[in-house]
Amino acid sequence: xxxxxxxxxxxxxxxxxxxxxxxxxxxxxxxxxxxxxxxxxxxxxxxxxxxxxxxxxxxxxxxxxxxxxxxxxxxxxxxxxxxxxxxxxxxxxxxxxxxxxxxxxxxxxxxxxxxxxxxxxxxxxxxxxxxxxxxxxxxxxxxxxxxxxxxxxxxxxxxxxxxxxxxxxxxx
Amino acid sequence: xxxxxxxxxxxxxxxxxxxxxxxxxxxxxxxxxxxxxxxxxxxxxxxxxxxxxxxxxxxxxxxxxxxxxxxxxxxxxxxxxxxxxxxxxxxxxxxxxxxxxxxxxxxxxxxxxxxxxxxxxxxxxxxxxxxxxxxxxxxxxxxxxxxxxxxxxxxxxxxxxxxxxxxxxxxxxxxxxxxxxxxxxxxxxxxxxxxxxxxxxxxxxxxxxxxxxxxxxxxxxxxxxxxxxxxxxxxxxxxxxxxxxxxxxxxxxxxxxxxxxxxxxxxxxxxxxxxxxxxxxxxxxxxxxxxxxxxxxxxxxxxxxxxxxxxxxxxxxxxxxxxxxxxxxxxxxxxxxxxxxxxxxxxxxxxxxxxxxxxxxxxxxxxxxxxxxxxxxxxxxxxxxxxxxxxxxxxxxxxxxxxxxxxxxxxxxxxxxxxxxxxxxxxxxxxxxxxxxxxxxxxxxxxxxxxxxxxxxxxxxxxxxxxxxxxxxxxxxxxxxxxxxxxxxxxxxxxxxxxxxxxxxxxxxxxxxxxxxxxxxxxxxxxxxxxxxxxxxxxxxxxxxxxxxxxxxxxxxxxxxxxxxxxxxxxxxxxxxxxxxxxxxxxxxxx
Amino acid sequence: xxxxxxxxxxxxxxxxxxxxxxxxxxxxxxxxxxxxxxxxxxxxxxxxxxxxxxx
Numbered sequence: 001x002x003x004x005x006x007x008x009x010x011x012x013x014x015x016x017x018x019x020x021x022x023x024x025x026x027x028x029x030x031x032x033x034x035x036x037x038x039x040x041x042x043x044x045x046x047x048x049x050x051x052x053x054x055x056x057x058x059x060x061x062x063x064x065x066x067x068x069x070x071x072x073x074x075x076x077x078x079x080x081x082x083x084x085x086x087x088x089x090x091x092x093x094x095x096x097x098x099x100x101x102x103x104x105x106x107x108x109x110x111x112x113x114x115x116x117x118x119x120x121x122x123x124x125x126x127x128x129x130x131x132x133x134x135x136x137x138x139x140x141x142x143x144x145x146x147x148x149x150x151x152x153x154x155x156x157x158x159x160x161x162x163x164x165x166x167x168x169x170x171x172x
Numbered sequence: 173x174x175x176x177x178x179x180x181x182x183x184x185x186x187x188x189x190x191x192x193x194x195x196x197x198x199x200x201x202x203x204x205x206x207x208x209x210x211x212x213x214x215x216x217x218x219x220x221x222x223x224x225x226x227x228x229x230x231x232x233x234x235x236x237x238x239x240x241x242x243x244x245x246x247x248x249x250x251x252x253x254x255x256x257x258x259x260x261x262x263x264x265x266x267x268x269x270x271x272x273x274x275x276x277x278x279x280x281x282x283x284x285x286x287x288x289x290x291x292x293x294x295x296x297x298x299x300x301x302x303x304x305x306x307x308x309x310x311x312x313x314x315x316x317x318x319x320x321x322x323x324x325x326x327x328x329x330x331x332x333x334x335x336x337x338x339x340x341x342x343x344x345x346x347x348x349x350x351x352x353x354x355x356x357x358x359x360x361x362x363x364x365x366x367x368x369x370x371x372x373x374x375x376x377x378x379x380x381x382x383x384x385x386x387x388x389x390x391x392x393x394x395x396x397x398x399x400x401x402x403x404x405x406x407x408x409x410x411x412x413x414x415x416x417x418x419x420x421x422x423x424x425x426x427x428x429x430x431x432x433x434x435x436x437x438x439x440x441x442x443x444x445x446x447x448x449x450x451x452x453x454x455x456x457x458x459x460x461x462x463x464x465x466x467x468x469x470x471x472x473x474x475x476x477x478x479x480x481x482x483x484x485x486x487x488x489x490x491x492x493x494x495x496x497x498x499x500x501x502x503x504x505x506x507x508x509x510x511x512x513x514x515x516x517x518x519x520x521x522x523x524x525x526x527x528x529x530x531x532x533x534x535x536x537x538x539x540x541x542x543x544x545x546x547x548x549x550x551x552x553x554x555x556x557x558x559x560x561x562x563x564x565x566x567x568x569x570x571x572x573x574x575x576x577x578x579x580x581x582x583x584x585x586x587x588x589x590x591x592x593x594x595x596x597x598x599x600x601x602x603x604x605x606x607x608x609x610x611x612x613x614x615x616x617x618x619x620x621x622x623x624x625x626x627x628x629x630x631x632x633x634x635x636x637x638x639x640x641x642x643x644x645x646x647x648x649x650x651x652x653x654x655x656x657x658x659x660x661x662x663x664x665x666x667x668x669x670x671x672x673x674x675x676x677x678x679x680x681x682x683x684x685x686x687x688x689x690x691x692x693x694x695x696x697x698x699x700x701x702x703x704x705x706x707x708x709x710x711x712x713x714x715x716x717x718x719x720x721x722x723x724x725x726x727x728x729x730x731x732x733x734x735x736x737x738x739x740x741x742x743x744x745x746x747x748x749x750x751x752x753x754x755x756x757x758x759x760x761x762x763x
Numbered sequence: 764x765x766x767x768x769x770x771x772x773x774x775x776x777x778x779x780x781x782x783x784x785x786x787x788x789x790x791x792x793x794x795x796x797x798x799x800x801x802x803x804x805x806x807x808x809x810x811x812x813x814x815x816x817x818x
Contacts (some may be wrong), residue, residue: 003430010681011741014688015734021495022696022730026488031723034707034716066479074475119634122472123811131475137385139476139712607784611791618792619799631816638810642803649802 043145047152047162054153057146062135064150075132076117081105082151082158088115093127102163105151109135109142212313215387215714216306223718224303231303232720233732238299240695240736242292247409247694248744249289250363251417252282253336255451257356264349274444276340278421281751283337288743307709311373314382314389314396318369325366332359367413368406375401378705379473380713387713400473404466411455411462416690418452423687424748426680429673438673445683446511446672452686453504457580461644470704477711481704489700489726494572496693498536501579503682503689505532508586510679514670515594524589531582538575570628573640577620577647581613584651588658594670597661605661609654616650619643691740695733703729 044050058064067075085101088094096114098104107114112130121127135142135150142150152164216222223231256275263271301308312319336355343352380387382395389396425445432438471478480486509525512518588609597605620643627639705711707721715721724732804814 003427007427007430007681007684008745010684011688012738014685015692015737018492018496018689018692019730019734022492023727026491026726028725028727029485029488030725031485031706034721063476067475074479119632131471133474133476137712139474139708603780603784604787607787608791611788612795614788614792615795615799618796619803623803627816635812635816638807638812641810642799642806645802645806646799649799 044149044166047166050149050152050164050166051156051162053146054149054151054156057142057150058153062140062142062146062150067132074120076120078154078157080158081108082155082160091115093118100163101160102151102155105154106147109147109150212389212391215310215383215710218306218715218717220717220719222306224305230720231299231718235296235299235303236732237736238292238296240698240733241740242289242296243698244691244694244736244740245285245289245292246367247413247416248420249282249285250367251413251420252278252285253333253356253359253363254414255417255421255448256336257353257360258451259447260353260356264353270440270443272344274447278424279337279340281424281748284747284750285744286333288747304709307714310387310710310714311376314393315373315376317393318372318397322366322369325362325369328362329359329366332356332362364410367409368402371405371409372397372399372402375399375405377710378477378701379470380710383713385713387710400469401466404462404469408459408462408466411459412694415452415455415459416694418448418450418455419683419687419690420744421448422452422683424448426683427748429675429680430677435673440672442514442675443670443672445680449504449507449683449686452690456500460576474712477704480706481700485723486700486704486726489696489729492696492726492730493693494539496689496696498539498579500686500689501532501583502536503685505529505583505586507679507682508583508590510676510682511590512593513676514672514674515590515592516668517596518590518593521589521593525586528582528586532579535575535579535582538571539579570624570636570639573643574620574624574628577643578617580647581616581620581650584654585613588654591658595662595665595667597665599661599663599665602661605657609657612650612653612657616646619646688737688741691737692733695736696729699729699733 044053064078068078082101082105085104088104089098089100094115096104096107096111098107098114104115111134112132113128116127116130118127120130122129122131133139135147148164152162155162155164225231256279259271259275259278263269263275332355336352336359339352339355343349343355376396376399379400380396381399382392383389422445425441425448429438429441429445432441467478467481470481482490505528509522512521512525599605623639623643623646627635703723706723707716708714709716807814
């Protein structure tokens with residue numbers, strides 16, 4: 001019986017140690033609640049609201065910032081994306097249908113493979129396929145308004161004029 | 173030669189389950205065929221009201237616990253026949269009865285676990301149908317036909333198990349022995365097939381295939397089965413099961429060793445513990461590569477899911493994993509060092525132990541340094557990046573890859589010295605052979621460090637990831653080349669038999685630690701595998717709308733896993749105790 | 764190692780042997796080192812990367 005008690009106590013000690021480490025040593029992180037269907041409480045009425053929504057989606061529901069960081073190097077940084085957008089249209093690797101900077105950004109969000117920044121393609125496709133999903137796809141599931149808001153946010157961080165129309169005006 | 177007492181009452185479940193599964197699959201197949209190829213609806217969109225509730229019972233916890241128990245038992249019962257057959261085969265080839273005896277003993281004490289696998293599987297299925305009826309309906313509409321295969325594999329496995337177990341003594345000689353081995357292989361094939369079918373369902377929930385964006389099934393079952401994660405998961409679970417079974421067998425032997433009263437009993441269980449843990453560690457070593465494939469497939473299916481896994485809220489879970497793997501390495505090394513005493517020349521090598529210990533411990537610390545501190549993208553921005561300002565460099569993947577390769581190399585060195593403890597090479601070029609091996613190690617350490625430092629810190633991400641491949645290749649090359657040199661040097665050498673049983677008692681606790689850690693780690697990694705689906709039943713296709721759709725914290729998961737581990741190990745101990753009762757009479761108390 | 768040599772001859776022999784094994788060690792470090800470099804080169808190539816990083 002002695003060995004049973006000894007080995008059981010030893011096993012419980014090990015399990016306890018692992019539990020203690022996981023509960024008390026590593027920082028307590030509570031994963032966020034599942035995202036709601038839409039990050040927007042209503043349609044943004046002003047450019048300020050549109051930009052706020054864009055920033056929120058960029059860092060939250062859209063999960064853009066997960067890959068588009070300077071440190072990770074997994075996807076190109078987007079601080080100047082709206083600046084270079086126009087030039088991309090005439091780049092030899094471009095295969096999309098966009099006509100201006102804004103429509104280029106829109107296309108990059110819904111059809112990321114239309115232009116893949118050199119070095120960021122899926123390996124084995126010779127830069128032809130982007131690893132990024134269509135942001136309308138259900139794992140991210142951005143609405144049309146949210147996509148516009150993200151484009152406006154990108155234009156704002158790039159320091160160019162915001163050309164995205166507010167939802168009301170676009171509908172006219 | 174049959175087992176007695178309480179075991180008798182369990183067998184009916186083994187027959188009942190395949191028959192039920194067969195009936196259920198026939199019914200499902202009819203449903204599916206009646207629906208026709210155009211009858212597939214998109215995945216249902218649920219609301220909280222669609223989930224039946226039982227007051228005071230958390231549906232997710234109930235399903236989690238049942239699934240965890242089932243997976244532990246299943247891993248165990250899939251593993252036991254694998255190495256029962258391996259040991260039986262080795263016994264036939266080496267004409268050494270010890271292997272046969274251990275194989276049979278282990279199968280005998282584990283036989284009840286087969287029933288318990290079926291029972292826990294039944295509980296899991298019931299819990300899923302009760303608490304997640306719409307999900308199960310959706311999955312059944314796609315995978316209905318596969319249930320037939322499941323039932324068939326189950327039927328063959330049960331039949332083969334009975335023949336294999338009850339025929340062991342009757343089919344012990346000549347051609348019958350070979351037939352018996354063939355039955356054992358059949359048992360393993362059907363068991364593995366069974367797992368592959370179940371894996372298809374699980375992996376579909378993570379990386380659905382064969383359905384459109386709304387979840388409407390295209391009608392091709394094979395496409396749904398052969399989704400991104402199916403093959404890597406099959407491989408990963410297959411290898412991990414062997415490691416797991418080995419670790420449990422090792423703990424069993426350790427426990428019997430501690431209680432053995434005779435020299436002969438100690439020697440037998442010492443040998444069994446060593447053999448079993450050798451299988452466990454041997455299967456553990458390729459596991460990271462299978463894991464790498466699994467992760468790569470997750471990334472290729474969805475970058476988002478991959479980053480959730482490796483860089484998001486679960487980053488710390490991998491720190492916990494690293495701690496446990498480090499503990500496993502230390503325990504394995506410790507066990508090998510204790511084993512130096514089994515051979516006549518071992519004492520001479522003890523002086524190297526402290527150096528190996530320093531390297532393994534240092535690698536462990538690097539391996540254990542937090543890598544990503546990113547919690548949410550906004551927090552990452554607040555601290556100015558994903559990495560810790562001071563520990564950052566050590567926390568990066570290149571440092572960890574370097575550390576883990578060092579750990580593998582030096583554990584292998586422990587193993588080499590352990591072999592030398594009872595084998596003294598006498599070929600005329602011994603000194604040169606040793607110099608060659610030392611040179612090989614030195615060059616390998618230099619190459620791995622160079623790859624880790626240069627490509628890890630002075631180049632871009634693509635190179636950081638790519639440099640891990642030659643690192644691993646270097647380690648594998650050293651292991652293979654060293655074994656070849658060792659084999660050439662050992663020719664004609666003096667080797668004395670190991671003095672089995674000449675082990676300090678404390679060494680046996682290393683084996684128990686390995687088994688407990690494996691169990692716990694399996695639970696934890698099973699949690700993360702399932703948790704990266706986040707609030708989805710079927711990722712990106714069918715949303716979890718229940719009140720428990722949120723992802724639980726690691727702390728909560730750790731508590732659930734710990735409770736599960738205690739319950740599971742208690743049941744296993746009870747099973748071994750049951751299985752040991754008949755044997756103690758028969759073997760005349762060597763245990 | 765229990766190589767306690769008594770005679771001068773033995774000592775000379777030992778030091779010669781030590782010299783030779785040291786040389787063998789250095790040679791194998793260099794040899795395997797070169798082999799590993801070739802291996803690295805091939806494995807980087809196989810992944811579509813150049814072994815010598817530019818930029």
